[in-house]
Each structure stands twice: as structure tokens, then as C-alpha cells.
Amino acid sequence: MLRPKQAKKEKIHLTKDSYKKARKLFHYLKPYRFEYGIGWIFLVLSTSVGLIFPILLGQLLGLSSGSQTSMAEAVKAIDLSNITTVAVALFVLFGGQAIFSYFRVVLFTNVTEKALRDLRYDVFQKMLHLPMDFFNKNTVGELTSRLSADITQIQETLRTTVAEFFRQIVMVVGGIAYLTFVSWKLSLIMLATVPVIMIVAVFFGRFIKRLSKEAQDQTATSNAIAEESLTGIGNIKAFTNENYLLKKFKSSIEKIRRLNIKSGLWRGLFISFMVFCMFGSIVFIVWQGLLMTQGPNPELSDGDLFSFLMVTLLMAASIGSLPDFYSGIQKTIGGTEKLMDIINETSESDLFKGTNTPEIDGSIRFEHVRFAYPQRAEVEVLKGISFTLNRNETLALVGTSGGGKTTISSLVLNYYKVNQGAIYFGDANADSIDIKYLRKHIAIVPQDVLLFAGNILENIAFGNPEASEDEVINAAKQANAFEFIMSFPDGFKTQVGDRGIQLSGGQKQRIAIARAILKNPTILILDEATSALDAESERVVQDALEKLMHGRTCIVIAHRLSTIRNADKILVLQHGQIVESGNHADLMATSGAYSDLVKIQVNLG
Ligand SMILES: Nc1ncnc2c1ncn2[C@@H]1O[C@H](COP(=O)(O)OP(=O)(O)OP(=O)(O)O)[C@@H](O)[C@H]1O
Numbered sequence: 001m002l003r004p005k006q007a008k009k010e011k012i013h014l015t016k017d018s019y020k021k022a023r024k025l026f027h028y029l030k031p032y033r034f035e036y037g038i039g040w041i042f043l044v045l046s047t048s049v050g051l052i053f054p055i056l057l058g059q060l061l062g063l064s065s066g067s068q069t070s071m072a073e074a075v076k077a078i079d080l081s082n083i084t085t086v087a088v089a090l091f092v093l094f095g096g097q098a099i100f101s102y103f104r105v106v107l108f109t110n111v112t113e114k115a116l117r118d119l120r121y122d123v124f125q126k127m128l129h130l131p132m133d134f135f136n137k138n139t140v141g142e143l144t145s146r147l148s149a150d151i152t153q154i155q156e157t158l159r160t161t162v163a164e165f166f167r168q169i170v171m172v173v174g175g176i177a178y179l180t181f182v183s184w185k186l187s188l189i190m191l192a193t194v195p196v197i198m199i200v201a202v203f204f205g206r207f208i209k210r211l212s213k214e215a216q217d218q219t220a221t222s223n224a225i226a227e228e229s230l231t232g233i234g235n236i237k238a239f240t241n242e243n244y245l246l247k248k249f250k251s252s253i254e255k256i257r258r259l260n261i262k263s264g265l266w267r268g269l270f271i272s273f274m275v276f277c278m279f280g281s282i283v284f285i286v287w288q289g290l291l292m293t294q295g296p297n298p299e300l301s302d303g304d305l306f307s308f309l310m311v312t313l314l315m316a317a318s319i320g321s322l323p324d325f326y327s328g329i330q331k332t333i334g335g336t337e338k339l340m341d342i343i344n345e346t347s348e349s350d351l352f353k354g355t356n357t358p359e360i361d362g363s364i365r366f367e368h369v370r371f372a373y374p375q376r377a378e379v380e381v382l383k384g385i386s387f388t389l390n391r392n393e394t395l396a397l398v399g400t401s402g403g404g405k406t407t408i409s410s411l412v413l414n415y416y417k418v419n420q421g422a423i424y425f426g427d428a429n430a431d432s433i434d435i436k437y438l439r440k441h442i443a444i445v446p447q448d449v450l451l452f453a454g455n456i457l458e459n460i461a462f463g464n465p466e467a468s469e470d471e472v473i474n475a476a477k478q479a480n481a482f483e484f485i486m487s488f489p490d491g492f493k494t495q496v497g498d499r500g501i502q503l504s505g506g507q508k509q510r511i512a513i514a515r516a517i518l519k520n521p522t523i524l525i526l527d528e529a530t531s532a533l534d535a536e537s538e539r540v541v542q543d544a545l546e547k548l549m550h551g552r553t554c555i556v557i558a559h560r561l562s563t564i565r566n567a568d569k570i571l572v573l574q575h576g577q578i579v580e581s582g583n584h585a586d587l588m589a590t591s592g593a594y595s596d597l598v599k600i601q602v603n604l605g
Pocket residue numbers: 136373375376381399400401402403404405406407408
């Protein structure tokens with residue numbers, strides 16, 4: 001039974017190396033350091049104002065000429081001229097705060113976005129230039145998550161978390177310094193209670209969050225049971241499995257109940273704890289503070305007590321927010337490390353060092369090629385493959401599934417290095433040729449044609465982005481694609497792919513053929529589609545292919561043997577070895593593996 005897809009929890013393990021790699025993030029900030037520096041000045045200014053504000057507000061509330069014991073008395077006794085002065089000072093401060101915050105946010109955002117644009121570009125550029133093997137080891141999902149989730153995490157940190165973290169630290173440190181200055185005695189009382197309670201509250205909160213997460217996961221499991229059951233209701237009825245699934249569902253919802261009740265109990269405890277300890281500690285401080293304001297020689301003025309309480313409250317909030325900011329920064333370090341790992345990977349050009357640009361006339365020679373995919377080095381996939389293909393000849397690769405046909409075409413494209421033996425294009429060893437130059441001479445018509453989001457014109461022009469519109473239209477005509485394209489209301493401007501119309505298998509293949517025609521390659525690799533087209537589509541696709549193949553060296557990975565009767569050479573591959581070779585007539589005459597395959601297909605057909 002399928003389990004609900006749960007987000008893969010990535011545990012962050014930070015090492016010394018992680019921090020070292022994360023420091024490279026500064027490299028991306030460096031070009032914008034001036035702007036960033038000014039942003040920091042505004043941050044320091046707005047943070048200082050943030051600290052002065054509760055002090056002044058406390059003074060405003062506590063302005064008095066005597067030692068009042070109640071707020072009402074204090075308010076009555078407030079010296080109006082002083083109130084105005086302090087209030088004006090507060091307004092000026094707020095004005096300053098508003099301006100500083102505005103510039104800080106704008107500057108930080110500007111710098112972050114510029115740095116992230118550079119980082120995104122570098123990562124994507126690197127990804128595009130990594131060897132094929134990298135993509136065997138890393139899934140597309142993981143890689144796109146690097147570009148999305150990790151970058152978003154860094155964005156959040158650079159734009160907000162760093163500033164907030166700094167502000168809260170200053171609030172805590174500055175607050176403690178101020179409080180000690182006002183009254184060290186009251187500070188000691190405060191420090192013994194508030195921070196401890198805040199930290200306990202944070203961890204308590206996390207524990208409760210974890211409990212609710214477990215309940216959520218369990219809910220997802222039970223939903224999956226219900227969903228699967230309803231989707232496959234026919235099967236369930238046929239197997240009379242209603243009770244079996246009901247039992248499963250019951251045990252799952254029972255678990256949800258238990259987990260939610262457990263989390264409810266802890267939540268109740270948490271709330272009682274917060275009410276009692278938080279408010280209790282505030283009452284305790286107020287009580288102790290008020291005692292200090294009593295008597296003929298009070299240790300503390302009312303204004304100072306108010307300021308003290310204000311700063312304490314803000315500081316408590318700051319302490320409470322620190323762990324989250326800290327874990328945000330840790331996640332960012334982890335994310336940056338992963339991005340830097342990609343940037344530090346070896347590029348294809350570092351792996352394939354060839355720089356020669358010899359004439360590629362279409363002749364290809366494999367000499368005793370042995371090959372194993374790098375991540376499964378112990379399994380040899382090609383075991384000594386040799387063949388010669390002359391210019392403009394067609395080679396068909398046939399054989400059992402997993403025999404090595406696709407692997408041979410990948411080696412022609414120089415996706416991987418061979419382990420032993422060599423591949424020659426003309427007289428040049430593939431290793432010595434510049435891979436980009438080589439690939440410019442090769443086109444592939446794959447089994448699964450990839451259409452990019454965009455219109456048909458752009459999709460065909462993918463074969464040669466520099467081609468003119470007329471050339472694209474011409475290619476479409478040669479690929480027998482013109483008519484069906486023009487039957488769409490928007491013609492060549494019709495949007496295709498995920499966000500556009502869906503093309504049929506045969507139409508997609510003709511787009512791929514048009515692409516290849518536009519590229520005008522010397523060598524063509526044709527990976528025949530396994531799924532059969534209807535007779536009419538088959539005919540137009542085949543006709544387009546024949547036009548495309550004419551006058552080029554072709555390697556056809558053949559699934560339907562009827563299409564390769566005219567090939568100059570046929571290699572029959574089994575378990576990475578050539579078991580037969582020759583043309584159709586030769587191979588049929590020998591009554592070997594090839595003729596067996598043909599017979600099977602004829603019978604199946
Ligand atoms: N990226 C890869 N990493 C590791 N092993 C691979 C990889 N691609 C293919 N193989 C293995 O190499 C062997 C040959 O595969 P290949 O795709 O070349 O066969 P094929 O003849 O094209 O098969 P099919 O007709 O099913 O497409 C298989 O055993 C396969 O499991």
C-alpha cells in the first residue's frame with residue numbers, strides 16, 4: 001500500500017567545513033558591500049532607537065514630582081511641560097525609526113536580490129555544465145529544491161533574519177546593561193526569572209509542535225487509506241476487502257485520537273505554565289520594584305521602574321525569538337553548503353579536456369570499448385564493443401532490453417568517458433575533441449520528446465536558436481509538421497508543453513525531427529519510440545525521418561525491426577556484447593539472434 005508522501009526531513013549537520021563553505025556567501029555580497037554597509041548603519045541606528053524607545057516611554061509614564069504608588073497618582077502628578085518634551089522626543093524617535101527602517105529594508109532587499117541573482121545564475125550555469133553522471137546521482141527534485149528552497153532560505157536570512165537576530169541580540173545585551181545600570185538588585189531578580197522562563201517556553205513550544213506534527217502525519221496516513229480505498233473501490237468490492245480496510249482505517253484514526261489528546265494535555269500544561277510563570281514573574285518584579293520605590297529615600301524612581309518594566313517586556317520577547325532566528329541561520333548555513341557543493345563540482349569541461357576541432361565527416365569507430373557507469377563501476381555495461389561506421393551509413397542497434405544500445409549512443413555524444421578502448425570520429429580520438437564542438441555535429445531524435453514551455457516556433461528553433469523564422473518553417477515542412485501546426489488557430493505561435501496544448505506522440509516526434517533538420521547534423525542518433533503510432537502517423541513520421549536521415553551518418557536504436565531493413569549495418573547486442581552483425585539479409589540468412597527477434601516481432605505483430 002502506498003504511503004502518503006511525506007516531506008523528506010533533511011537533518012542539518014553542520015561541520016567546520018559547512019561554515020567555511022557558507023562563508024563563500026560573502027563572496028556574493030562583496031560586489032554590493034557599499035550598499036550593504038550603509039544598510040547596516042541604518043540597522044544599527046534603528047536598533048538603538050528601538051532600545052531608547054522603551055526607556056523614554058517608561059520615563060513618560062513615570063514622570064512625577066513625588067513617589068506615587070499608583071499609576072493614577074503618577075498620571076495626576078505628571079509635569080505637563082516635561083510630558084510634552086518627552087512626547088516630542090518620542091515622536092522624533094519614531095520618525096527617525098521609520099526612516100531608518102525604511103532604508104534598512106530597501107538596502108538589504110536590494111543587496112540580497114542582487115547577490116541571489118548572481119548565486120542562482122552561478123548554480124544553474126554550473127548545473128547545465130555538469131557531466132551526465134552528476135544527474136544520475138542527483139534527482140531533478142533535489143536539484144530544483146536547491147534552486148528554490150535553499151535560495152529562499154538564504155533570501156529570508158539575508159533580508160530579514162540577520163537584521164532581526166542582530167536587533168534582538170542588541171535588545172538583550174543592551175537591555176541587560178541598561179537594567180543593571182538602573183537597578184542591579186532588580187536586574188538580578190529579573191534575570192533569575194524571565195530569561196529562564198522564556199527559554200523553557202521556547203523548548204516547551206517546540207516539543208508541542210513536534211507532537212502536533214506527529215498527529216498531522218498520522219492524519220495524512222489515514223487520509224491516504226481513505227483516498228486509495230475510494231479510488232480503488234472496484235477492487236475492494238471484488239476482493240470483499242471492506243472490513244480489512246475499515247480495520248486499518250480504524251487503527252489509524254485511533255492513533256490520531258491518542259496523539260491529539262496527548263498534545264492537548266501538553267498544550268494545557270503549557271498554557272498554565274505560561275500564565276502562572278510569566279505573569280507570576282512580572283507581578284513578582286513589579287512587587288519588588290514597587291517596594292524599592294517606597295520610603296523617604298527610594299532606591300528607584302517611578303520613571304525608572306516603568307522603564308525597567310518596559311525594557312524587561314521587550315527583552316523577554318527578544319529572548320523568545322532568538323532560538324528561531326538562530327535555527328533559521330543554521331538552515332541557511334546548511335543550504336549554502338549544499339549550493340556551494342554544486343558550484344564546486346567538476347564541470348564537464350574539466351573532465352573532458354579535449355580542445356581539438358577536427359573535421360567531423362560522419363565516420364565513427366569504436367575500438368574495444370569497455371564501459372561501466374561511474375556510479376555502478378562494478379557492473380560493466382559494454383564489454384569490448386568494436387565497429388566501424390562510414391560516412392553517411394546507417395547503423396542499427398538492436399537487441400534485448402538492457403543490452404547497451406542507449407549506452408552506445410550516450411558514448412557517441414561523449415556523455416561519459418570510456419573505461420577502456422577508444423572512440424574515433426574520423427581519425428580523431430573522442431577524448432581529444434572539444435565536446436561542445438563535437439556535439440554541434442550530432443543531433444538526437446529521442447524517444448520521449450521534450451517540449452519546453454513556449455510556442456511551437458521556439459520549440460523547433462531549439463535545434464538552432466540562431467535560425468530565421470523562414471528556416472524554422474522550412475524545417476517544419478520537411479518534417480511533415482507544417483500542416484498540423486497550421487491547423488492550430490495560432491499556428492507556429494501555439495503554446496505547447498505544460499501550460500499549452502498537448503501534442504500527440506506522432507506530432508511531438510515531427511517537432512523533434514524538425515529540430516534535428518534545423519540543426520543539420522553530420523551524425524544523427526535516432527532513438528525509436530517504443531509506443532507504436534497509428535498507421536497514418538507512422539507513415540508521415542517515417543517519411544520525415546527518411547528525409548532527415550538522407551546524407552547523414554545515422555545510429556538508430558531500433559525497437560521495431562521493420563524500420564531497419566535498409567540499414568547498412570545491424571549490431572545485435574546482448575549483455576553489452578555484439579552477438580551478431582551484418583545487414584538484414586546477412587543476418588536473416590544465419591538464423592541467429594536477429595532472425596529470432598524478427599520472428600518474435602512478426603508473430604506479435
Ligand atoms: N545511468 C545509468 N547508471 C547505471 N547503470 C545504467 C545507467 N543507464 C543504464 N544503465 C545500465 O546499463 C545497462 C544497459 O542499458 P542501456 O540503457 O544502454 O540498454 P538498452 O539496450 O538501451 O535497453 P532498452 O532497450 O531497454 O532501452 C542496463 O543494465 C542498465 O541497467
